[in-house]
Amino acid sequence: MNSDLLTVSNLGVDFLTGGRTINAVQKVDFSVREKEVVGLVGESGCGKSVSCMAILRILGETAKTTGSIRYKGTELLDLSESGIRKIRGKEIAMIFQDPVTSLNPVKKIGSQLIEIIQLHSRLSSDSARKKAVSLLEQVGIANPADRLKDYPHQLSGGLCQRVMIAMALAGDPNILIADEPTTALDVTVQAQILSLLKRLNRERGMATILITHDLGVIAENVERVFVLYAGLVVEEAPVDVLFKKPAHPYTQGLLKSLPRMTDDKERPLVPIEGVVPSPENRPSGCCFQPRCSRSTEICLKKQPLLESLGSGDHKAACFHAEI
C-alpha cells in the first residue's frame, strides 16, 4: 500500500463575520495516498469545499483554521505565506466549480497559462509558450496555438474547464483538488472532463481529490470515499464497500434516494427526512440524530467518533453503524 501523501486530521474551520463565529467545518479527517483518487461527497454546505480550500489556505482572512494538514510530512498550517505559496500550484493545484468565472475575463487564455507556467518553471517566454500549447494539447483542446489568443468568454464552459486543468498541470503538482469540476457543465461534457481527470491521474500518477455531491460521479471515478455531513466525516470506505455495505445511516439514506438503472420501477425513491442543520443550529450529540431512524439516547448526548469497522479502511462515525 502506498503511503499517505496528504493527511488532514482534526480539521476545523470557523468564519468570523460581523462579530459572529460560524463553524463551517467541525472535525474533518481524511488522507490521500500517492497516485490515489479520493472522493469527498456530501450535500451543499457540508464543508467539503471549505476543507479543501483550507489545505491551500485560500479561505481569506475571516477564516480560522485549526487541526493539522500534513503534506509529505510538512505541516501546511504552520508554513509562512511564502512557504504556502510554494505549495500552491506546484505541489497541490486546484480547479473550481464554475470554470468560466474562474478565469480572468480581461486576460487571454495564453497569458494566464504562461504566467502560471513561468511562475513554476522559470522558462523563457518562448519555451513557456510551447509548454502552454503542449498542456492544452494534453487536456484535449484542438488547435491549441489559436486558443491561446482567445479570451475566456469566447470559449465554452467545457473548454474553460480544460484550460483550468491545463493551468493546474502547469506546476506539475502531486495532488489535484477538483472542486465540483463538472457541476456547471452539461452531462456529455461532464463525462469528458471526468475521463480526462481519470486519464491524467493514470498517466501522470497525480493524486486527485474529487469533491462532488453526485454519488454517480463517485461510483465511477474514485478509489476511496469520505462522506461528509454537517462539517464532519461520517463515513470512510473504499468505493465498492461504500456502495455494497454502507454503514452510516446517512450514507444509506443517500444511496436509497438514488435512482438506478436496474431498479424495479415500483421501488420508490426514499428521501432523507428533514434538512441539514445550519452551522448555528446544530443539534446536541450526533449531528444526524434528528433525521435518523436508529437514534437512541446516547446519540442525543455524544457525537460519535470515526471508528474502524473491522477492516481498517472502512470507518463510520455512528453508535449504531451496520457492519
Add this chain to the structure above:
Amino acid sequence: MHITYFLGKIARALFTMVLVVTFVFVVLRATGDPAQAMLPEDATQQDIEHFRSMWGLDKPLYEQYGVYWLNILKGNFGQSYRDRRPVTDIMAERLPKTVYLMTLSIVFAVIIAIPMGVKAALNRNTFIDRFTMGTAVFGFSMPNFFLGILLILLFSVKLKILPSSGSDSWKHIILPLLTTGLAYIGSYSRFTRSSMLSVLNKPYIRTAIAGGLSRNRVIYGHALPNAAIPVITIIGATVGRIIAGSIVIETVFAWPGVGRLLVTSVGARDLSVVQAIVMLLSITIVTANLIVDILYGILDPRIRTKKGGV
C-alpha cells in the same frame, strides 16, 4: 475590433456636437442683445445699428446660422466683439493654460487616488480604510471655491509662502492644483475602493491565489485591471469636463485660462467667444466619452465583441 462599432460612436459624437452648437447659437441670441451689452448705455440708435450691421446681427437668424457654420468649416470662429481679435488667437493663448492646470490635477489625483483606493480596499473596515475614505469624502464634498479660499487664507495670507493668483511661476500652480486635485482624489479613490472590493471576491482571484501567485501579482496583475474599468469611466468624465471644471477654479485663483475667459465673455455677451468655448467644451466631453468607449474595448474584451454596444 468592430469598425462599425467605432464609426457609429463617431457619427453619434459628431451629431451631438452639431446639436450643442445649434443650441448655444439660438439660446445666446434669444436671451439678449450683444449690442446693448457691448456698447455704452448712452449709445445712439445709429451706433447700435452700425454695431449690428458690422457683426452681421441685422441679418435674419437662419442666415447668421448658415454663415456661422460656413465660417466654422473654414476654421474661422469669428471675431471677439470686445478684443476685436480672431477668437482662435484668443483661444490659442488661453487654452494651454487650462489644459496645463487641469491635466496636471488629474495626473496628480490618479497617482495618489488609485493606490489609496487599493490600500483602503485591502484593509477594509480598518483604521487605514476609514482614514483614507474619510479624507476622500472631505475632498469631494468640499466645494471648490470654498476649499480654494481656505487654502489662499492659509498659504497666501497667513503663511505667505504661496501666491494666490496668476500663473507666472511653478509656485502659482500649487494651490489651484491642490484644490482641484483633492476633489478628484476623493471620487477616484472611492471608485477604486468599491470596484476593487467587488473584484477581490471574484472566482478568478481565487484561481490566481490558488495557482501560487504572489499577493502583489494577484492585486496589480489580476484584480486591478478588472477594477479599472469603472474607474476609467469616472476619470474619463473628469477629463471630459476639464474646460467646464476650470470655470470656478480659474475664477478663484485668477488663472488666465479658458474657464475664466468664459465667465467674462458671458457677462459681456461676446457671442463668438462664448460659442467657441461652449463648442470646445462639448468637443472635449464628447471626445473624452469616445476615448473611454475605446478604452473599454481595450480593457474589457467582452465589450468588443458585443455588436454595436451602447
